[in-house]
Amino acid sequence: MEDSAAPQQNNNEQKTRDNFDTVPDTSQTPMIRSEIDAATEPSSQSNSNNSSSGDDALRIRDSADNTASALGLVIEASEGQRQQGPGVGGSDGGEVSPKSANQVTVVGDKAVRSDIALSVLQQLYLPEQTDAYRKVNLQDKTLSFPHSPSFPSVKMLLNHERKRILVTGGAGFVGSHLVDRLMLMGHEVIVLDNFFTGSKRNVQHWLGHPHFELIRHDVVDPFMIEVDQIYHLACPASPPHYQYNPIKTVKTSVMGTINMLGLAKRTKARFLLTSTSEVYGDPEEHPQKETYWGHVNPIGPRACYDEGKRVAETLTYSYMQQDEVDVRVARIFNTFGPRMNENDGRVVSNFIMQALRGDELTIYGDGQQTRSFQYIHDLVDGLILLMNRNYKEPVNLGNPEEFTIRDFAEMIRSEINADVDIMSLPPTEDDPQRRRPDIGRAQKYLGWNPKFSVYQGIRETVQYFKKTKNEQAWYTD
Numbered sequence: 001m002e003d004s005a006a007p008q009q010n011n012n013e014q015k016t017r018d019n020f021d022t023v024p025d026t027s028q029t030p031m032i033r034s035e036i037d038a039a040t041e042p043s044s045q046s047n048s049n050n051s052s053s054g055d056d057a058l059r060i061r062d063s064a065d066n067t068a069s070a071l072g073l074v075i076e077a078s079e080g081q082r083q084q085g086p087g088v089g090g091s092d093g094g095e096v097s098p099k100s101a102n103q104v105t106v107v108g109d110k111a112v113r114s115d116i117a118l119s120v121l122q123q124l125y126l127p128e129q130t131d132a133y134r135k136v137n138l139q140d141k142t143l144s145f146p147h148s149p150s151f152p153s154v155k156m157l158l159n160h161e162r163k164r165i166l167v168t169g170g171a172g173f174v175g176s177h178l179v180d181r182l183m184l185m186g187h188e189v190i191v192l193d194n195f196f197t198g199s200k201r202n203v204q205h206w207l208g209h210p211h212f213e214l215i216r217h218d219v220v221d222p223f224m225i226e227v228d229q230i231y232h233l234a235c236p237a238s239p240p241h242y243q244y245n246p247i248k249t250v251k252t253s254v255m256g257t258i259n260m261l262g263l264a265k266r267t268k269a270r271f272l273l274t275s276t277s278e279v280y281g282d283p284e285e286h287p288q289k290e291t292y293w294g295h296v297n298p299i300g301p302r303a304c305y306d307e308g309k310r311v312a313e314t315l316t317y318s319y320m321q322q323d324e325v326d327v328r329v330a331r332i333f334n335t336f337g338p339r340m341n342e343n344d345g346r347v348v349s350n351f352i353m354q355a356l357r358g359d360e361l362t363i364y365g366d367g368q369q370t371r372s373f374q375y376i377h378d379l380v381d382g383l384i385l386l387m388n389r390n391y392k393e394p395v396n397l398g399n400p401e402e403f404t405i406r407d408f409a410e411m412i413r414s415e416i417n418a419d420v421d422i423m424s425l426p427p428t429e430d431d432p433q434r435r436r437p438d439i440g441r442a443q444k445y446l447g448w449n450p451k452f453s454v455y456q457g458i459r460e461t462v463q464y465f466k467k468t469k470n471e472q473a474w475y476t477d
């Protein structure tokens with residue numbers, strides 16, 4: 001579950017732990033609380049379909065890519081367009097090393113019509129003109145929200161092809177990328193989010209679109225709507241965030257999943273649970289297959305999330321067996337990309353922000369623990385394939401390329417070309433020591449493989465953090 005981007009609260013609201021209304025600033029050390037002011041969140045009026053401004057950043061509606069995409073065609077990008085290297089370490093995409101060879105230019109899968117040029121998605125999170133949707137004036141400390149000239153083009157679907165799709169946690173990091181793709185595919189999308197870790201800014205470019213609705217709602221409370229598919233993502237996923245209010249984390253996983261399964265049962269919607277590699281705990285089997293039952297400490301600091309997700313899986317299969325709900329379960333491994341919040345607390349955003357700021361990179365423990373990192377677009381491809389295939393058992397979605405955390409720190413430092421030290425902090429309790437997905441099931445039943453190298457993903461993510469750094473710093477000061 002991955003709605004773990006920018007933590008947001010309204011400054012004027014009374015904040016209570018029970019409402020998840022405050023989250024810790026976890027960018028430097030675990031569990032340091034930081035109030036984050038979201039009183040300046042954009043209003044739902046910030047997009048308009050009829051503005052006549054000639055704003056460059058949103059000309060994608062008029063671009064050849066989008067005209068063709070509206071007709072359901074796949075566009076192969078030209079070299080110049082796609083190799084807009086993120087400019088990490090001052091090498092603005094010019095240099096072609098083995099690490100940057102074979103750059104992905106088209107994501108998705110034609111079989112489920114999720115294919116789209118990467119450049120179209122990049123316009124949504126790395127627009128050439130960064131103030132297309134929101135202008136931040138640091139001197140005056142003002143924000144303005146210019147009306148955007150048009151929405152990104154979406155595919156035309158016949159009525160019977162267009163689905164009404166609910167995405168819980170759809171304003172979070174993973175959720176918002178999934179929403180982008182479902183919208184571009186031509187579906188109607190309804191987002192539920194309580195904005196604890198999600199942000200309106202992540203879906204701002206769709207506000208006002210006739211196919212899109214955004215609803216502030218906590219999945220712990222029941223919700224009624226007629227839909228065809230439910231992607232159930234809502235839950236904080238970063239360890240410092242889910243450990244901040246463990247009772248609420250358990251409630252979100254258990255009650256939230258019951259509520260969404262109840263909705264799926266009533267409406268006969270297909271239900272996809274985003275579970276996690278954390279159900280394997282600190283694994284004794286490596287790499288982890290879906291058949292492995294896991295090694296989880298039921299009373300440790302991670303239990304609220306790990307056990308919450310395990311119960312969510314149990315609930316999902318109980319509804320399938322007892323009430324014939326049509327279910328899918330994705331077990332998501334470590335995922336990164338644009339729209340992670342710099343205060344997320346997870347290793348990718350921590351290391352990148354520390355390197356960009358010139359701070360020491362913080363390793364918890366000896367750094368010999370391992371993780372396998374997948375880029376966000378690969379995950380979204382896998383989720384959409386899983387939803388649209390007929391396979392009901394849990395499926396691992398992750399990139400099997402495994403790094404020790406120390407090697408990963410070295411890699412980020414060299415990609416950013418940062419002259420910073422790497423420091424060791426005490427290990428965190430119950431930190432899984434090895435993690436790598438066995439993706440045999442996803443390959444066999446979904447025809448899915450990760451396409452992005454970690455390097456390409458990291459470069460795009462660094463580019464995103466460079467673009468948003470000043471603004472994020474202002475928001476979180």
Ligand SMILES: O=C(O)[C@H]1O[C@H](OP(=O)(O)OP(=O)(O)OC[C@H]2O[C@@H](n3ccc(=O)[nH]c3=O)[C@H](O)[C@@H]2O)[C@H](O)[C@@H](O)[C@@H]1O
Nearest residue numbers: 237276278332333334335346347350362363364369405431
């Ligand atoms: O990123 C994700 O997708 C996953 O993140 C977390 O799992 P975890 O692997 O603990 O994620 P991180 O907090 O990013 O930690 C990864 C490793 O880096 C280490 N770390 C983290 C942060 C840091 O500054 N320094 C550091 O050494 C951690 O101790 C851990 O060993 C969640 O629990 C998963 O559900 C989620 O799928």
